[in-house]
Amino acid sequence: MLKKMIDGQAFWREIAKRLSNGESTNFFFSQEDALLMVQRDKIYRLDFDGGVYFFVKEETFYQLYYFLEKEKSPEVLPALAEPIILEEVLLAAKERIPSEDNWKKAGLKPYLERKRMYLTTKNVSFEERKITFASEKMLDDIFYLMHESFEPFSSALPTKESLLTDILNQKVLVSLQNQELLGFLHFGNMKQGSMLWHIAVMPQARGLGVGNRLVKDWIFAQRDVAKKFLLWVRTDNPPALRMYEKFGFLPDGRVAPVMIKTT
């Protein structure tokens, strides 16, 4: 039986207690974010022996967060009207607890995996280049290409409004041919560096080096403000992995497997 969360402060106190008890979790939010989650009025809980599930209702799926006491196994997940997505961030070098098998027994199956890579700015040589930021009139084309190119559950796709804000703030670079969109690169600035959020190339323009040029544009555009360049890449995408390795990106040891329970 799912119960709606209503008290943000009690939620945060519970989280801190569970973290302090050394419970396994995929909940890595700050106090501020945790309070916002409850305020959004879309978080539910399911308690079981040895742990708890928190379900956050997104538009077309439920995002699953868990806390699990040591030596305990995840409970079988309930049947919900939308798919359940479990996204974890793990250290590649450490044993995965709960294991993938434990999660399979709970009803999930592997969906995809990403790994994080970084490039330190001091290790990059810059060549002068002309870059093009997206303009407001490209919003629909970029939004469409984004939704055509990325899987819908764990790609953190922005809303159209938030994409427009990023376009106006020069966070979206484009590659054009005769004013037609060939591809785009969407990035953001975090404290630790510049993060590549999304990059996509039109199907007819793939294999022509458009993605490579966009990555060069991004590094050039951010050379003076970012001390580090970061990105998450799918581990089942060898061409992308090869491209980033050629730029000098290195894995930083974090992997993010995603599992799914379909309806």
Add this chain to the structure above:
Amino acid sequence: METLLKILAELRPDVDFEENKELVDSGELDSFDIVSLVGELCEAYEIQIGAEDIIPENFNSVEAIMALVKRLQED
């Protein structure tokens, strides 16, 4: 201190922990690192870190983390 440096090096091999005194404020440690670190510290030092102690000031430097551990061990 040696145990702490080992935990930190395993968590983030790309960070210079001895030099950086603004680990959280500069963004080097994010919430994933802090949550992972809380779990590791509790286990390694047999302490309990409460909600009130999960704040940036306690994780900004190796010295601050060590001070937190010592205070909680004495409590």
